[in-house]
Amino acid sequence: MLIREAKREDSSTILRFVKELAAYEKAEHEVLATKEMIESSIFSEHSTTKAIICESEGNPIGFAVYFFNYSTWLGKHGLYLEDLYVSPSERGSGAGKALLKHLAGIAVANDCGRFEWSVLDWNKPAIDFYESLGAKPKSEWLGYQLTGESLAALAAS
Numbered sequence: 001m002l003i004r005e006a007k008r009e010d011s012s013t014i015l016r017f018v019k020e021l022a023a024y025e026k027a028e029h030e031v032l033a034t035k036e037m038i039e040s041s042i043f044s045e046h047s048t049t050k051a052i053i054c055e056s057e058g059n060p061i062g063f064a065v066y067f068f069n070y071s072t073w074l075g076k077h078g079l080y081l082e083d084l085y086v087s088p089s090e091r092g093s094g095a096g097k098a099l100l101k102h103l104a105g106i107a108v109a110n111d112c113g114r115f116e117w118s119v120l121d122w123n124k125p126a127i128d129f130y131e132s133l134g135a136k137p138k139s140e141w142l143g144y145q146l147t148g149e150s151l152a153a154l155a156a157s
Contacts, residue, residue, distance in 0.1 A: 001095060003102040006051035006063065008043040011035045014051055017063045021085040025120060052102060054086070054095045062086035062095045066103060068110070076113035079103060084117070096129060118143060 006014060012035050022028045042049050042065070054062040064084040068077045081103060086095045107115040116138075119126050127137075146154060 001093070001098050002055045003098055004053055004055065006042070006053050008039055010051070010053055010060070010063075011038040011043070013053065013060045014038050014042070014063055014065070017060075017085045017087075018083065020087070021083060024085075024088075025123075049082075052099065054099050056090065056093070056095070061090040061093070062099055064099045064103060066106075068112070071113050074113035076111060078114035078116060079107040079110070079112045081115070081117035097133070100133065 015033060015035050015038055018033060018038075019028060019031055022031045041047060042051050049065060049067045051063060051065045053060050054064075062085055065082045067080055067082065069080045070077050081100075084096065084099055086093075086099070104115055106112075119130065
């Protein structure tokens with residue numbers, strides 16, 4: 001198993017994994033990303049987003065997309081995992097753990113105070129997996145977001 005930094009040429013593979021993840025989460029209709037959008041948003045000169053690919057025998061079997069955030073309380077950057085996905089046929093192979101271990105290494109190498117991500121509350125297999133690695137759910141904090149019309153309305157107000 002090999003974990004490597006994604007390259008622009010991986011944009012189609014990343015999009016395929018994004019669509020497979022969305023289908024698993026019953027939200028395939030919400031994917032608006034295109035190959036060109038991934039190329040410009042992850043691989044442009046000024047992108048703050050990064051991706052890694054997990055390969056087995058030269059074939060991509062999973063990926064992760066991440067970026068660095070910041071904690072004012074810690075006075076340090078953190079690593080935020082936006083998406084992690086392993087092909088269904090490869091689950092249980094150690095690919096998910098290898099991706100998370102690689103990301104944890106990046107976080108430690110960059111002196112990050114946190115490595116965090118979100119998981120859907122119904123995704124028990126993922127929750128059990130994360131907890132088996134020592135991850136703990138956040139308490140007290142709720143995630144919020146603005147999108148679409150609400151985002152535009154606030155910006156214009």
